[in-house]
Amino acid sequence: ELKVEQNPLFLSMQEGKNYTIYCNYSTTSDRLYWYRQDPGKSLESLFVLLSNGAVKQEGRLMASLDTKARLSTLHITAAVHDLSATYFCAGAPSGTYKYIFGTGTRLKVLA
Amino acid sequence: GAVVSQHPSWVICKSGTSVKIECRSLDFQATTMFWYRQFPKQSLMLMATSNEGSKATYEQGVEKDKFLINHASLTLSTLTVTSAHPEDSSFYICSASPSGIGPDTQYFGPGTRLTVL
Numbered sequence: 659e660l661k662v663e664q665n666p667l668f669l670s671m672q673e674g675k676n677y678t679i680y681c682n683y684s685t686t687s688d689r690l691y692w693y694r695q696d697p698g699k700s701l702e703s704l705f706v707l708l709s710n711g712a713v714k715q716e717g718r719l720m721a722s723l724d725t726k727a728r729l730s731t732l733h734i735t736a737a738v739h740d741l742s743a744t745y746f747c748a749g750a751p752s753g754t755y756k757y758i759f760g761t762g763t764r765l766k767v768l769a
Numbered sequence: 770g771a772v773v774s775q776h777p778s779w780v781i782c783k784s785g786t787s788v789k790i791e792c793r794s795l796d797f798q799a800t801t802m803f804w805y806r807q808f809p810k811q812s813l814m815l816m817a818t819s820n821e822g823s824k825a826t827y828e829q830g831v832e833k834d835k836f837l838i839n840h841a842s843l844t845l846s847t848l849t850v851t852s853a854h855p856e857d858s859s860f861y862i863c864s865a866s867p868s869g870i871g872p873d874t875q876y877f878g879p880g881t882r883l884t885v886l
Contacts, residue, residue: 693877700862700880701813746812755801755866757875759813 660685660751664760672768674736679763681730687749690730692721695744737767773865775878783886790848790881792863798843799865807860819846853885
């Protein structure tokens with residue numbers, strides 16, 4: 659059974675700083691997704707990572723996938739207040755289409 | 770493109786009543802839709818997979834008689850919470866997979882917040 663864990667659960671950081679959110683998963687996952695959720699809102703898709711070594715970047719966010727280590731990272735560069743949100747990673751067990759979500763990381767960027 | 774809507778966005782009901790939540794894919798057809806629930810400050814938990822024209826597949830621990838799912842068309846799935854109780858209060862989110870692309874692509878709706886008094 660696929661389990662997805664994120665680290666840290668809470669993150670408070672100052673504007674301009676860099677930080678990384680880690681997403682570990684327990685068994686093979688065909689794909690790895692990253693989503694952003696603002697309070698009271700649904701999910702906004704950020705990245706889909708399909709293969710080992712995949713790296714995707716959008717603005718101040720960069721996601722990568724290491725399937726051998728069963729690890730995905732979401733790196734934040736020079737954080738700004740607008741990035742404050744909860745970030746979820748999700749995996750999909752091989753051969754299925756069920757999304758298994760991580761615990762979420764609540765990010766607060768202080769001005 | 771790829772817009773999913775939910776209705777209502779917010780509902781308050783009395784304990785013991787039933788509530789229906791609609792999930793619509795607005796600009797694509799969706800053979801498969803998914804229903805998730807999210808408790809405050811927690812992650813999303815998959816409740817069930819809804820396939821057009823067939824019975825929904827429920828995840829372990831989800832009462833199918835309590836959470837009735839109907840996927841009568843390629844653009845509409847409904848979730849009915851029957852005899853709702855305060856512990857059913859949650860944020861319900863649906864997602865839809867475009868037909869022909871495959872269920873590994875999901876577009877999420879805006880969510881419905883249910884409060885049972």
